[in-house]
Amino acid sequence: AVVSTQSTGTTKVHDKFGLCSVMSNNGEYLATGGSDAKIRLYGLEDQKMFELHTFFDSKLKWIWNLQFSFDNQFLFVASSDGIVQMWSLKDKQVKRFYRGHAKSVVSLSLFEGRQQDQQQPSKTLSLNNL
Numbered sequence: 001a002v003v004s005t006q007s008t009g010t011t012k013v014h015d016k017f018g019l020c021s022v023m024s025n026n027g028e029y030l031a032t033g034g035s036d037a038k039i040r041l042y043g044l045e046d047q048k049m050f051e052l053h054t055f056f057d058s059k060l061k062w063i064w065n066l067q068f069s070f071d072n073q074f075l076f077v078a079s080s081d082g083i084v085q086m087w088s089l090k091d092k093q094v095k096r097f098y099r100g101h102a103k104s105v106v107s108l109s110l111f112e113g114r115q116q117d118q119q120q121p122s123k124t125l126s127l128n129n130l
Helices: none
Strands: 002-005 009-012 018-023 029-034 039-043 049-052 063-068 074-079 084-088 093-098
Touching (some): 018 063, 029 063, 029 074, 039 074
Antiparallel strands (some): 002 009, 018 029, 063 074, 074 084, 084 093
16 A cells, blocks of 8 residues: 655555555545554655554554544544554544454444534544444
């Protein structure tokens, strides 16, 4: 998997298969995940690449899906180890993780909930087992 820009040309991002990519809502970052268990964050303005290092030792497997939060402060990562991680883009650290799946988590979907009587987004994170 590669990232290609007009000014830097082509940059190799993953050793094996690139499985997912997503651009942040503000256009500042491109995040990629792959079969090499790597999470890469590419700054589109400064063209710097960061590898987000997991604290789950060697358990982390293929990265199947990525989603940025609506405010662009967090990156959610779904992987084959059955864990969803929530990364802070400010300090590039895992802030929360969600366990409970016996098999791979292959898809994520975020919904910005609003309280009925307010125009502001709610501060509640809900995880639903459907």
